[in-house]
Amino acid sequence: MMDDFDDFQAVFFQECEELLGDLQDHLESIADGDFDAETLNAAFRAVHSIKGGAGAFGFDHLVNFAHIFETVMDKLRSDELDANPTVTKVLLRSNDVIADLVADAQNGAPPRDNVERVRLELEALINPAAADAAPVADAGQAAASTPAPAAPETQASQTAPEVLAEPEEEAEPTRDVTIRIAPGPEFIHSGHDMVKLIRAFKSMGDVRVETEGELPPLSDHDAVTTQLVWTLTLNTAETISEIEEFYDFYAHTADFTITDSSVAEEAVSAEAEPAAPVQEETVAEQAQDVQEQAQEPLEASSATVVELNVSSEGQVALDEVKAAVAQADAAEKAEKAAAPKATEAPKKAAASNKAAKTLRVELNRVDRLVNMVGEIVITQAVLNQKISEVDLPPNNQVAQAIEQLSHQTRELQESVMAIRAQPVKSVFSRMPRVVRDLADQLGKEVTLELAGEHTEVDTTVIEELAEPLTHMLRNSMDHGLEMPDAREAAGKPRCGTVWLTAEHRGERVTITLEDDGAGINRDRVLAKAIEKGIVPEEAQLTPEEIDMLIFAPGFSTAAAVSNVSGRGVGMDVVKKKVQALGGRVSLQNNPGKGAKFVITLPLTLAVLDGMTIGIGDERFVLPLGSVVEALKISDDVMETLPSGSHILRYRDNYIPLLSVRDLLGLDPALERESLAVVVETETDGKISLLVDELIGQRQVVLKSLEANFKRIEGISGATILGDGRVALILDVPALHALGTGHNVSALRKAS
Amino acid sequence: MKTVLAVDDTATIRGMLRHCLSKAGHTVIEAEDGAQALEQLRAHRPDIVITDLNMPVMDGLEFIERARQEECGRTLPMLLLTTETADHLKQRAREVRATGWMNKPFNPGKLLKLVDQLT
Numbered sequence: 001m002m003d004d005f006d007d008f009q010a011v012f013f014q015e016c017e018e019l020l021g022d023l024q025d026h027l028e029s030i031a032d033g034d035f036d037a038e039t040l041n042a043a044f045r046a047v048h049s050i051k052g053g054a055g056a057f058g059f060d061h062l063v064n065f066a067h068i069f070e071t072v073m074d075k076l077r078s079d080e081l082d083a084n085p086t087v088t089k090v091l092l093r094s095n096d097v098i099a100d101l102v103a104d105a106q107n108g109a110p111p112r113d114n115v116e117r118v119r120l121e122l123e124a125l126i127n128p129a130a131a132d133a134a135p136v137a138d139a140g141q142a143a144a145s146t147p148a149p150a151a152p153e154t155q156a157s158q159t160a161p162e163v164l165a166e167p168e169e170e171a172e173p174t175r176d177v178t179i180r181i182a183p184g185p186e187f188i189h190s191g192h193d194m195v196k197l198i199r200a201f202k203s204m205g206d207v208r209v210e211t212e213g214e215l216p217p218l219s220d221h222d223a224v225t226t227q228l229v230w231t232l233t234l235n236t237a238e239t240i241s242e243i244e245e246f247y248d249f250y251a252h253t254a255d256f257t258i259t260d261s262s263v264a265e266e267a268v269s270a271e272a273e274p275a276a277p278v279q280e281e282t283v284a285e286q287a288q289d290v291q292e293q294a295q296e297p298l299e300a301s302s303a304t305v306v307e308l309n310v311s312s313e314g315q316v317a318l319d320e321v322k323a324a325v326a327q328a329d330a331a332e333k334a335e336k337a338a339a340p341k342a343t344e345a346p347k348k349a350a351a352s353n354k355a356a357k358t359l360r361v362e363l364n365r366v367d368r369l370v371n372m373v374g375e376i377v378i379t380q381a382v383l384n385q386k387i388s389e390v391d392l393p394p395n396n397q398v399a400q401a402i403e404q405l406s407h408q409t410r411e412l413q414e415s416v417m418a419i420r421a422q423p424v425k426s427v428f429s430r431m432p433r434v435v436r437d438l439a440d441q442l443g444k445e446v447t448l449e450l451a452g453e454h455t456e457v458d459t460t461v462i463e464e465l466a467e468p469l470t471h472m473l474r475n476s477m478d479h480g481l482e483m484p485d486a487r488e489a490a491g492k493p494r495c496g497t498v499w500l501t502a503e504h505r506g507e508r509v510t511i512t513l514e515d516d517g518a519g520i521n522r523d524r525v526l527a528k529a530i531e532k533g534i535v536p537e538e539a540q541l542t543p544e545e546i547d548m549l550i551f552a553p554g555f556s557t558a559a560a561v562s563n564v565s566g567r568g569v570g571m572d573v574v575k576k577k578v579q580a581l582g583g584r585v586s587l588q589n590n591p592g593k594g595a596k597f598v599i600t601l602p603l604t605l606a607v608l609d610g611m612t613i614g615i616g617d618e619r620f621v622l623p624l625g626s627v628v629e630a631l632k633i634s635d636d637v638m639e640t641l642p643s644g645s646h647i648l649r650y651r652d653n654y655i656p657l658l659s660v661r662d663l664l665g666l667d668p669a670l671e672r673e674s675l676a677v678v679v680e681t682e683t684d685g686k687i688s689l690l691v692d693e694l695i696g697q698r699q700v701v702l703k704s705l706e707a708n709f710k711r712i713e714g715i716s717g718a719t720i721l722g723d724g725r726v727a728l729i730l731d732v733p734a735l736h737a738l739g740t741g742h743n744v745s746a747l748r749k750a751s
Numbered sequence: 752m753k754t755v756l757a758v759d760d761t762a763t764i765r766g767m768l769r770h771c772l773s774k775a776g777h778t779v780i781e782a783e784d785g786a787q788a789l790e791q792l793r794a795h796r797p798d799i800v801i802t803d804l805n806m807p808v809m810d811g812l813e814f815i816e817r818a819r820q821e822e823c824g825r826t827l828p829m830l831l832l833t834t835e836t837a838d839h840l841k842q843r844a845r846e847v848r849a850t851g852w853m854n855k856p857f858n859p860g861k862l863l864k865l866v867d868q869l870t
Contacts (some may be wrong), residue, residue, distance in 0.1 A: 008770065012763040041807075045760065048805050052834055053763040055856035189819065191799075191828035191850030191869065200868040252845045 012053040016102045019046045020095075024429055027095050030076075031088035040077040047073055050098065059105040062098070065115060068122045069094050081125060090121045096433055174205060177243060178259040179232045187253045194230060197250060204243065205236030363459065366419055373409075373416045374701040378720055380409045381698055385722030410699065420460070424502045424511070425453035427466045431500060434470055438477050445484050445495040446477055452502035457509050461601055464581050465511070468574040472513050472597055473498065475571065480517030480595055490592070492516065508583075508625075511599040519591040522546045529555065547589040551575045580706065582716055584733055608702055610719070612695035612727060613677060615660055616667055619727035620691075621700055621719060626732065628678040628686060630694055645739060648676055648688045655686045658739050660730065663714060681733045689732070698722070702729065714738050752776040753870045754795060758788040758802035758814065759832070764855070768801060768832075771859035777866065785809025789817060796823050798870045801853075801862075804833035804840065812840075816847035828869040832857060 026043035029035045051066035072091070075081035097118045104111055179201070183194065201207050212229040236243070240260055247256045383402055392399050428450050435448040457465075481487075481496035488494050499514045522543055529535045529549045541549075549555060553572040571585075578585050583601035590596075602608070610621035631637075637649045638657060648657040657676065661669060673690040680686055700719035705712060705728070716731035755777050757768040769779040780795050782788035784806045792800070800818070804811040811831055818824030828850040833840075836854065844852055850869060853862070 008763055008766050011766050015761065015763050045805055045807065048834065049761040049763075052761055052803075052855045055834065056763065056767055058856075186848050188826050190848040191826060193826075193828075193869075196869060250851075253848075 009057055012057065013102065013106050015053065016050055019050055020099050020102065021426075021429055022046050023050075023098075024095055024432070027088070027091050028432065030083050031085075031092060033083070035083070037077065040073065044070065044073040044077055047098070050102065054102075054105065057105075059101075061111045061115065062101040062105050065094075065098060065101055065119055068119060068126070069098060072122050072125050075126065087125060090118070090125060092432075092436065093118050094122055096436065099433070174235050174237045176261040177234045177236055177238075177240070178261065179234060179243070179247070180255075180257040180259075181230045181232065181247075182255040182257075183228075183230075184253050184255070190253045192250060192253055194228075198230070198232065201232055201234055204238050205234050207235075208233040361419075363420075366416075366459075369416055370420065373413050376409055377413060377699050377701050378722075380406055381700075381722035382724070383722075384698075413699070417458070420458050421456040422459045422462050423454045423456050424462060424465070424509075427462055427469060428453045428500060428502070430466065431469070431473055434473055435477065435498065438474060442477065443483065444477065444481055446481060447495055447497045449497060449499045450501070451499070455502040455504055455509060457502075457601065461509075461581055464577060465601075468577045468599075469500075469511070469513070471574050472571075473500070476513060476515040476517065476595065476597075480515045480519070482518050490518075505600070509601045511601070512596060513599075514594060514596040516594040519593055519595045520547055520550065520587075520589040522589070522591065525549050543589070547587050550587070551585065579711075582702070584731075586733075602702075608700050608719075608729065609697065610700045610729065611677075611697050612700075612721065613689075613691045614693040614695055615673070615691055616669065618666060619695065619721060619725055620660065621727050621729045622677065622679060622689075622732070623729070624697055626679045626681065628680050630675055630677045630691075631688075632674060633676045633690075648678075650678060650686065650688065653686075655688055656684075656736060656739065657688045657690065658732075658735055659690045660735065661690070663735055663738050679732045681736070684733050684736050687732055687736050689730075689735075700727070700729070752778065753798040753866065754778045754780065755866060756780045756782065756788060756791055756795065756797035756800045756802075758782045758785065758800065758806070758811065760784055760803060760806040764803065764832075767859075768862075771862060772866065775863050775866075785811060785814030785817070788814050789821075792818055792821065792824055792827075797827070799866055800824075800827060800829040801832050801866075802829065804831055804835050812843050812847050812849075815844075815849050819848050830865070830869075 023043055023046040026035070026039050026046065029039050030043065047066055047070045051063055051070055054062040054066060072081065072087075072094075076083055076087070081087060093114075097112075097115055100112055101115065103109075181194075181197070183192075187194075198207060198209055210231045210233075212231065234243070240258060243258060244256075250256070384406060387399055387402050431450070432448055435446050438444075439446045476498055477496075481498070482490065482492075484494040487496060497516050499512070501512045501514075503510050503512075526535075526541065526546050526549070529546075529552065530537050530539075532554060534549060534552045534555060535541065551571045551574075555572065575585050578599050578601070581601055583599055586598045586600075588596040588598070608621070609624040611624050611627050613620050613622060631650075633648070639647050639649070639654070641647060646657040646659070647654045655678070659673075660666070661673070669692070673692050675691050675694065676688040677691055677694070678686055678688045698721075700721070702717045703719060705715055705718050708718075712728075714731055714735040715728045716734070717729045719727055719729060721727050752775070755768070755772050757765050757772070757779055758781070759765045759768070760783050765781045765783075769781065772779050780791050780797060782791045785802070786809045788800070788802060789809075791797075800815075802811040802814060806814075809817075811833065815829050815831070818827065818829060830851050830853055831844055831849050832853045832855055834855045841852055851865070853865070
């Protein structure tokens with residue numbers, strides 16, 4: 001049976017992941033002081049559930065830790081412990097440790113060193129005095145004294161082989177044991193049944209049953225409340241304590257008195273006395289163990305026909321009870337059968353509705369769906385194109401149907417995309433952990449402020465985002481934020497702050513990572529870049545260009561290579577990764593005050609609303625969301641700067657004017673472009689592009705140029721138009737960078 | 752065989768209960784909390800209930816208390832399967848007329864024996 005448990009282990013770990021996520025959220029709310037009783041309960045339940053599952057699989061380290069964690073959470077929710085900063089700090093650390101333990105359990109790794117340390121911290125919260133008196137040396141003992149729910153499981157597996165070895169011990173002599181059972185008034189109403197109980201006793205040996213007391217006439221008889229006293233004579237080899245353990249499970253609803261015939265009467269009554277507290281005990285907790293013991297003799301006695309040897313009046317009584325029970329049973333069965341199917345059916349439907357709340361699907365399947373929808377969008381575009389080429393009368397039905405089809409295609413596409421959308425929270429929520437670990441390691445004080453965690457982005461984007469984001473965060477903390485003393489000297493609070501925010505901007509998602517550290521030291525960056533041969537020594541760079549050097553391959557300014565920010569594979573890898581996602585990284589450096597990194601990403605990697613433009617014979621696509629307007633231009637609104645770049649006067653402002661033709665090296669124009677398209681960019685404000693014609697707007701399916709051909713600066717991808725032509729998708733900020741040389745690769749070419 | 756209602760907010764535990772009980776030929780119905788369990792109880796009339804104690808919406812004790820008011824729950828065996836061990840909770844369990852108390856982690860063999868014994 002254990003083999004099949006592998007499947008459940010997988011489910012367990014999947015569930016743990018969700019529980020850990022919830023736990024972290026709740027604990028952070030608690031740490032922020034923003035919580036209520038339900039938050040505490042939910043956090044408690046998360047730990048509790050992890051413990052329960054872990055116990056089932058025998059992850060003892062995890063169980064032990066979860067147990068004490070849970071105890072602390074329990075004290076919090078019962079107000080025995082106050083959620084002050086000292087406590088919440090330990091809770092957050094415990095959250096990290098329990099996440100580690102889950103991961104270790106999954107990988108079969110031994111527990112890490114910090115587990116014991118944090119466990120002691122938790123212990124200290126439960127019992128401050130003991131923790132003071134009992135330093136680390138007591139750790140092992142403390143662990144041993146922790147009630148480990150996994151223990152019964154271990155015992156069970158140990159006893160299992162003994163069951164097989166049992167026949168050798170079978171020679172043990174049997175004797176008669178008398179058990180008097182007086183069911184309490186709630187016996188039947190607690191779900192118990194005397195017939196079943198007697199049957200269960202039969203698993204320990206032969207049973208004779210007698211009853212005391214009078215039964216009322218059958219007509220007045222209530223099988224549920226009548227309390228007969230039953231005396232069982234059990235011929236068994238089991239010890240008294242084993243039998244007591246067995247009925248302990250029932251002891252809260254019935255009085256049991258046990259007499260061993262092999263022992264002198266006086267001695268027995270003495271022994272029966274201590275049995276009394278057992279009877280009084282609450283609901284039996286060791287039912288499993290009882291069952292274990294019951295199981296052993298079952299094998300031996302199952303073949304024996306057990307007769308219910310009863311005295312004559314008892315026989316009658318038993319028959320009557322049996323009849324009454326049967327009657328009650330039949331009534332219940334009838335009631336069951338009579339339950340109208342009509343009410344049952346909708347309830348079933350409601351239940352299955354609830355079950356359909358979420359569905360786990362392999363990403364591959366969704367990707368296939370997305371690809372197919374992409375193809376349909378293209379086909380749709382072809383169809384639209386063709387139909388527009390045919391001269392159809394107005395209100396033509398084919399045209400109308402196609403119009404409807406395009407609406408439906410769009411809806412289909414949006415629904416499919418929604419399947420893959422996921423809040424960035426799944427990535428953001430990992431960051432507090434990174435910050436805590438790193439702050440400890442670096443000896444810095446850091447607060448991480450998250451915002452916009454609910455911003456939804458395509459799943460594939462999110463997965464790819466974790467690594468660059470972690471890297472940038474580490475980078476900010478390692479290079480950006482100063483040591484507490486240095487911060488104080490600079491007139492800043494000792495504790496640095498890092499802000500991580502996500503928001504939607506049009507068709508894109510912007511993720512901002514900002515810190516209030518020292519910013520980028522331009523002198524050092526430039527010196528380093530020259531030393532590494534990234535820029536020539538005599539290069540004249542603007543401050544912004546110097547900042548961008550940190551994204552150059554092979555650049556690292558850390559005086560000593562630390563294991564925090566990597567070995568100079570840092571920011572250029574970040575940039576590459578983001579670019580591979582169709583995104584961009586930009587940087588605002590404020591030396592002495594901090595630095596701000598902005599990542600902008602497309603919402604989806606698959607489909608784009610585009611404006612098709614024509615330059616010469618070529619077709620290009622601009623993301624529709626970024627297009628502000630198109631203008632007819634004349635000489636008097638254009639000006640050429642001494643550097644040779646052009647600007648456009650646009651509503652009393654000057655904005656850059658780019659010639660796509662020149663930047664991409666297309667055939668020179670026969671006559672000058674007559675139109676300018678004004679585009680809004682996230683990083684560079686408004687930029688205008690010179691174009692020959694506007695073709696129209698349409699949905700395009702993005703095909704990666706990098707995957708199919710190679711990366712070209714200024715182009716973010718390609719698509720196939722309705723007429724089968726390939727159009728390139730323009731990346732306006734990259735084009736602008738290309739135009740101003742505001743870009744390391746362009747710079748390199750120049751040098 | 753029997754119909755068992757397994758109530759636990761943890762899918763892992765529900766899955767394990769389902770696995771071990773259905774292997775023995777029992778039919779297993781699931782519920783994620785006490786409120787759902789009440790609905791399932793009325794809809795399916797199980798032969799026995801195995802319920803967790805700590806659950807959102809409605810916990811195991813309240814569920815048992817309410818189920819005992821129902822016609823189909825009056826004499827139904829209802830076991831608590833929990834990691835809790837506190838005496839006051841066991842006292843509560845007795846008050847709401849729980850049939851018995853089992854501690855997690857459970858041993859599949861013992862659980863099956865108990866189900867057979869009580870149904």
